[in-house]
Amino acid sequence: MIGHRGTPEDENTLRGLRDAADAGASGVEFDVWWTQDGVPVLSHDPTVDRTTTGQGPIAAMTAAQVRALRTKRGEPVPTLKEALDFTAARRLTAMVELKPTPTPAQVDSLLSVIRATGAAPYVIVHSFNAEAVDAVRRAAPELHTALTHEKTEITGQGAARYGTSLNVSRFLATPSAVRDWHAAGLKVYTWTANWPPAWEKAQAAGVDAVLTDRVEPYKEWARTACEPAVTAAP
Numbered sequence: 274m275i276g277h278r279g280t281p282e283d284e285n286t287l288r289g290l291r292d293a294a295d296a297g298a299s300g301v302e303f304d305v306w307w308t309q310d311g312v313p314v315l316s317h318d319p320t321v322d323r324t325t326t327g328q329g330p331i332a333a334m335t336a337a338q339v340r341a342l343r344t345k346r347g348e349p350v351p352t353l354k355e356a357l358d359f360t361a362a363r364r365l366t367a368m369v370e371l372k373p374t375p376t377p378a379q380v381d382s383l384l385s386v387i388r389a390t391g392a393a394p395y396v397i398v399h400s401f402n403a404e405a406v407d408a409v410r411r412a413a414p415e416l417h418t419a420l421t422h423e424k425t426e427i428t429g430q431g432a433a434r435y436g437t438s439l440n441v442s443r444f445l446a447t448p449s450a451v452r453d454w455h456a457a458g459l460k461v462y463t464w465t466a467n468w469p470p471a472w473e474k475a476q477a478a479g480v481d482a483v484l485t486d487r488v489e490p491y492k493e494w495a496r497t498a499c500e501p502a503v504t505a506a507p
Contacts, residue, residue: 285316307382316350369397387416398436438460443463
């Protein structure tokens with residue numbers, strides 16, 4: 274089970290990642306943008322307006338300016354290096370979602386951080402943006418990558434061109450679809466499953482892991498479910 278953005282209370286912060294891990298998540302998912310000076314930082318949105326007390330687009334701010342901000346619960350905005358230092362130390366699966374299509378320089382910075390932190394064995398670089406996934410695959414074909422996908426059906430063959438996994442909307446994760454994705458050699462992750470009916474459906478479909486905002490309730494449900502809980506691995 275993967276903590277979606279860490280936790281909803283402290284999304285994309287070290288506190289959120291730590292709380293998800295402490296609650297029993299075997300991995301965490303978080304989002305990445307680049308600052309004006311080329312540093313990858315954690316944020317779901319292109320601006321800091323919603324999640325911090327500051328304002329403005331991340332791409333127009335330096336890393337120092339972003340790091341000086343605080344979330345509404347007082348947490349700093351972490352760099353990707355800080356996040357991956359944490360996940361690598363805990364040996365957590367780290368699902369790194371790229372929001373923009375990275376430039377070659379941004380790809381280089383991403384790969385440098387992944388390699389310097391020792392997180393590569395645990396990282397899955399994924400994106401809704403197929404061009405972003407392709408850019409990473411061309412630069413580092415040895416990394417685990419995945420397309421994040423919703424709305425339309427996708428075959429195992431189609432998804433496999435983007436990497437070793439598929440991160441798919443829970444509404445598409447039917448038993449027959451999951452069998453097709455597995456037959457193509459893919460791990461299947463599904464999002465965002467927050468309540469027992471969704472967890473039961475994912476389990477019945479045979480997915481490899483769910484992304485959830487509700488880590489502790491999921492763990493409690495998994496302990497009492499008839500079948501073993503699904504677990505995450507790159």
